[in-house]
Amino acid sequence: MIQHYRLIVQYKGTRYLGWQVQPVSAGLTVQGEVNKALATVSKSDDVKTLGSGRTDAGVHALGQVVKASIPLTIDPANLVKALNGNLPEDIRVIHAENSDEEFFPTVHAVSKEYHYRFTAQKMVMPFQLDLIANYPFDLDLDKMREACKILIGRHDFTNFYCEGTEVAHNVREIYECEILEVSQGDWGMLPPHYVFRIVGNGFLKQMVRLLVGAVWNIGRGKISLEQLQSALGPTKVQRLGPVAPPEGLYMVRVNY
Structure with missing residues (x-):
């Protein structure tokens, strides 16, 4: 069963082509690294993420909001620890909480x-x-x-x-x-x-x-x-x- 989480992600964007996933040959993206960590933690490729905005190449974030949908029920605090154990050091999940399917980080931002x-x-x-x-x-x-x-x-x-x-x-x-x-x-x-x-x-x-x-x-x-x-x-x-x-x-x- 797919579970939904709201993450707050910080990253130094220097090494990345921005937030959004690009073709594999294009290079590293923040969303790509988050997806890989979620796949490792959930032991599944059935992973979906949606960020609140598409930061460009080289741009940083202190509070990128991400909806993550994975086939795993886990305490949000433990999810933070598990993700950070599988992310590069220039990307960190600083908070996680349970979310619902209807939450959209883009549409619902005030x-x-x-x-x-x-x-x-x-x-x-x-x-x-x-x-x-x-x-x-x-x-x-x-x-x-x-x-x-x-x-x-x-x-x-x-x-x-x-x-x-x-x-x-x-x-x-x-x-x-x-x-x-x-x-x-x-x-x-x-x-x-x-x-x-x-x-x-x-x-x-x-x-x-x-x-x-x-x-x-x-x-x-x-x-x-x-x-x-x-x-x-x-x-x-x-x-x-x-x-x-x-x-x-x-x-x-x-x-x-």
């Missing part, structure tokens, strides 16, 4: 929170590699914070996504958006850096990374706040900034 971490230092520090992006330019943080305010609300993000997955429409609502400053702290390994924090009802493919690229260009004075405002609509305009590198992006939590 909001998602992403963080993009970056420095503006001229020198890349060794311990930030793979974890914090570097954008070595002088930035006007006040203007960047004004840009964040413009993004809050319901907008058409046609100009801020990469085509690939079919979607019904490009309208999304942003509930919170801000830039935080993180000090170096006593540990001293990670440099002082910034966090672009955004919470919304959903995100298009590479939407957060394109928004970060546009906000960076505002911080450099390459585009104006008015240009950003004008781009929040269905009319295609010239891209306002680069796709920010994947290593700075984290799926932080999904709210239900």
